[in-house]
Amino acid sequence: MINLVGEPSPILPVGERGGPAQPxxxxxxxxxxxxxxxxxxxxxxxxxxxxxxxDFDILKGETLGVVGExxxxxxxxxxxxxxxxxxxxxxxxxxxxxxxxTLPLSEYRRQVQMVFQDSYASLNPRLTIEESIAFAPRVxxxxxxxxxxxxxxxxxxVGLEPVRFAGRYPHELSGGQRQRVNIARALALEPRxxxxxxxxxxxDKSVEAQVLNLLLDLKRDFGLTYLFISxxxxxxxxxxxxxxxxxxxxxxxxxxxxxxxxxxxxxYSSALLASMPKMNPGERTLEPPLSGDxxxxxxxxxxxxxxxxxxxxxxxxxxxxxxxxxISGAQSAACLMAMTNSGHSRAPVQMEA
Amino acid sequence: xxxxxxxxxxxxxxxxxxxxxxxAVNGVSLSVNSGEVVALLGESGSGKSVxxxxxxxxxxxxxxxxxxxxxxGNDVTELSARELADYRGATVSMVFQExxxxxxxxxxxxxxxxxxxxxxENVSRREAALRALGLFEKVRIPSPERRLMNYPHxxxxxxxxxxxxxxxxxxxxxxxxxxxxxxxxxxxVQIQILLLIRELQKEYGLSVIFVTHDIGVAAExxxxxxxxxxxxxxxxxxxxxxxxxxxxxxxxxxxxxxxELAHGRDRLITIPGAPPDxxxxxxxxxxxxxxxxxxxxxxxxxxxxTAIDDTxxxxxxxxx
Numbered sequence: 001m002i003n004l005v006g007e008p009s010p011i012l013p014v015g016e017r018g019g020p021a022q023p024x025x026x027x028x029x030x031x032x033x034x035x036x037x038x039x040x041x042x043x044x045x046x047x048x049x050x051x052x053x054x055d056f057d058i059l060k061g062e063t064l065g066v067v068g069e070x071x072x073x074x075x076x077x078x079x080x081x082x083x084x085x086x087x088x089x090x091x092x093x094x095x096x097x098x099x100x101x102t103l104p105l106s107e108y109r110r111q112v113q114m115v116f117q118d119s120y121a122s123l124n125p126r127l128t129i130e131e132s133i134a135f136a137p138r139v140x141x142x143x144x145x146x147x148x149x150x151x152x153x154x155x156x157x158v159g160l161e162p163v164r165f166a167g168r169y170p171h172e173l174s175g176g177q178r179q180r181v182n183i184a185r186a187l188a189l190e191p192r193x194x195x196x197x198x199x200x201x202x203x204d205k206s207v208e209a210q211v212l213n214l215l216l217d218l219k220r221d222f223g224l225t226y227l228f229i230s231x232x233x234x235x236x237x238x239x240x241x242x243x244x245x246x247x248x249x250x251x252x253x254x255x256x257x258x259x260x261x262x263x264x265x266x267x268y269s270s271a272l273l274a275s276m277p278k279m280n281p282g283e284r285t286l287e288p289p290l291s292g293d294x295x296x297x298x299x300x301x302x303x304x305x306x307x308x309x310x311x312x313x314x315x316x317x318x319x320x321x322x323x324x325x326x327i328s329g330a331q332s333a334a335c336l337m338a339m340t341n342s343g344h345s346r347a348p349v350q351m352e353a
Numbered sequence: 354x355x356x357x358x359x360x361x362x363x364x365x366x367x368x369x370x371x372x373x374x375x376x377a378v379n380g381v382s383l384s385v386n387s388g389e390v391v392a393l394l395g396e397s398g399s400g401k402s403v404x405x406x407x408x409x410x411x412x413x414x415x416x417x418x419x420x421x422x423x424x425x426g427n428d429v430t431e432l433s434a435r436e437l438a439d440y441r442g443a444t445v446s447m448v449f450q451e452x453x454x455x456x457x458x459x460x461x462x463x464x465x466x467x468x469x470x471x472x473x474e475n476v477s478r479r480e481a482a483l484r485a486l487g488l489f490e491k492v493r494i495p496s497p498e499r500r501l502m503n504y505p506h507x508x509x510x511x512x513x514x515x516x517x518x519x520x521x522x523x524x525x526x527x528x529x530x531x532x533x534x535x536x537x538x539x540x541x542v543q544i545q546i547l548l549l550i551r552e553l554q555k556e557y558g559l560s561v562i563f564v565t566h567d568i569g570v571a572a573e574x575x576x577x578x579x580x581x582x583x584x585x586x587x588x589x590x591x592x593x594x595x596x597x598x599x600x601x602x603x604x605x606x607x608x609x610x611x612x613e614l615a616h617g618r619d620r621l622i623t624i625p626g627a628p629p630d631x632x633x634x635x636x637x638x639x640x641x642x643x644x645x646x647x648x649x650x651x652x653x654x655x656x657x658x659t660a661i662d663d664t665x666x667x668x669x670x671x672x673x
Contacts (some may be wrong), residue, residue, distance in 0.1 A: 069539040070510075174627055175397075204396035204628075205566065209610040209621040216619065231540060238612040238621070275540040277547070277569030279613065281592045284573055288545040292495070293509040 018096040023057035024193055024225050025081065030054045030090035032076055036298060049297050050076040052249035053090075055324065058193065063219070063226040065240030065257075067233060067272065069294045072246040074229045078197045081227065082114050095192075110140060113186035117198035119178035123170040123185075130155070130166040133185045140189060147188075154184040157221075158214060176207035180214065187222065195227045200235065212239065233276055237261055245269045248297055248305040251324050255331030265333040268306045304336065316343040356426075357384035358528060358560040359408065364420035366403050366412065373632040377403040379584035380420070382658070387527075390554060390561040392575035392592070394568065398628055400584040401564045405530050408562075409441055425527045443473045446521040448550075450533040452513035456505040462516045463501030466523055473524045488519040492549060511542035515549065522553060529554070531563045535570060547573050568608065572596055577664075580604050583629050583639035586658055590665035600667040603640045638669070646671065 033047040051073040097103040116122040134147035152162040158180040244254040253266040274289035307313040336342040366378040378400040393401040422429040449455040467481040489497035492515040535543040588601040606624035626643040641651040658668040
């Protein structure tokens with residue numbers, strides 16, 4: 001018997017195009033330099049190298065963690081992805097389509113939403129929380145009554161009883177409750193990617209744990225993909241399948257969680273891991289893993305960005321900028337020690353056959 | 354036995370601003386020995402910073418303070434305005450969370466440190482400048498001569514926090530109060546500052562009260578931990594004992610909610626609910642509404658902080 005109908009096609013999420021294997025976001029050569037105020041007139045022109053040529057993918061359904069010190073370009077990357085600021089160079093592909101070109105910006109912004117660190121500053125103080133949540137759907141053409149009904153559903157979903165909370169203003173809520181409102185608002189347009197920029201960092205530990213659980217539940221129920229930016233490595237380890245480590249506007253290392261946390265190949269990642277306070281008073285840290293502050297991104301060091309603080313730095317590191325290169329299927333690092341025949345004394349050497 | 358360096362007895366602090374008075378600290382007793390580091394651990398609004406600021410009487414006018422505080426033989430509640438100015442900086446000094454807000458933006462760091470030294474000791478500006486240079490070397494600021502001439506906006510967060518510490522130890526105080534000094538810093542800089550504080554504490558034999566919300570930070574620096582909740586100390590003990598064998602349900606919940614423990618699990622164990630409103634505290638144990646083990650007695654009576662052995666005490670009916 002011939003099956004004319006064929007297998008019923010699996011139900012795809014809204015907007016799904018390229019299939020599960022295609023990355024949701026593909027970033028290539030992303031670059032953003034900010035001019036420094038007061039330079040340029042009778043003085044040499046200076047720029048902050050905030051994001052300096054970054055390549056990465058966000059796979060469908062994963063949580064990609066981004067870690068690094070302040071000034072490493074984590075938040076600028078997030079704002080570039082959101083198209084809140086325009087990149088100087090580079091391209092962002094969303095499910096195979098170029099944002100702002102083949103995919104209209106209004107459609108792109110519906111599918112990519114963001115939650116910020118400061119829960120109070122990111123809500124309009126003169127709107128009740130149901131109005132805040134219903135605002136974006138109404139802009140996108142959803143009738144008022146339907147938008148409010150959806151706002152109530154979402155409030156219920158993030159654990160705030162709409163009967164008690166819907167009519168309140170942001171100042172009447174605690175920090176944890178406000179961040180739940182921000183999450184509900186981000187979900188109001190049924191996005192596929194949610195960017196969480198230090199979204200739980202300002203919360204107390206016991207509240208943070210509740211919000212992290214909520215984020216995990218929402219991801220499962222709505223089929224979301226997260227970009228999770230945090231300075232807390234323990235939280236990143238718990239939340240993320242893959243991790244990207246940034247240093248001074250560049251990707252130092254990117255890979256699967258266990259590869260990064262257990263077999264890191266970049267000395268900066270290992271220093272970052274060793275800087276976390278130890279929970280056992282018997283095993284206190286004796287030497288700081290890194291000395292000094294991160295260098296100024298206005299004038300980043302030549303060669304490898306990290307060579308000024310790296311204990312393995314050699315002459316070759318001062319001259320050669322290591323490209324991000326694949327070490328295994330699970331991990332890529334930008335370090336000369338991980339590259340074959342790079343000229344570093346600790347690099348693996350491969351003989352010509 | 355020797356008198357403790359800091360002895361707080363039954364301290365209560367009430368802020369009389371706004372419609373309802375807010376009781377931020379509610380009967381706290383704490384003593385710190387000479388050369389000891391005690392971490393006050395708690396979430397926002399637990400009263401940890403307010404307790405510490407009481408030791409310098411840094412509260413706004415109209416705040417009522419009850420109870421007694423003795424620091425290095427001074428009765429802090431009885432000091433006159435002049436005595437208070439002599440006492441601040443020379444006996445007890447403080448490192449704040451935000452060095453950018455705590456330092457004066459229109460004077461160089463050198464001027465600010467010299468001013469502090471000259472206020473307390475009868476020395477010339479030249480000598481004070483030399484002392485400031487020595488302090489900058491001590492806290493390991495690179496090229497100290499040049500850095501002393503910098504204004505606060507010209508320095509990074511980590512460097513500023515080192516300068517704050519230099520200023521705090523400028524007049525050889527006996528007690529250092531640290532109010533979340535590393536919270537605003539990156540992890541790589543945080544560990545440097547923690548190690549610096551630990552090193553200076555040993556060298557100068559300082560008594561330190563270290564306020565933090567991060568258990569890991571407390572584990573790195575403290576000898577003892579006092580856990581605060583809603584204006585009261587709920588548990589106190591040696592750092593290793595509190596971390597490895599917490600007694601109070603709140604401490605157990607806080608340690609159990611740590612993400613480090615959840616590796617390989619898909620959910621975190623959490624404490625339900627949120628901390629109480631300090632303007633409307635429940636009549637019994639403040640943690641009872643969130644506590645899985647609360648009994649009828651917990652709703653009506655406030656449990657007293659009771660010693661369970663030589664070093665540890667807990668405020669919970671299960672240990673009374």
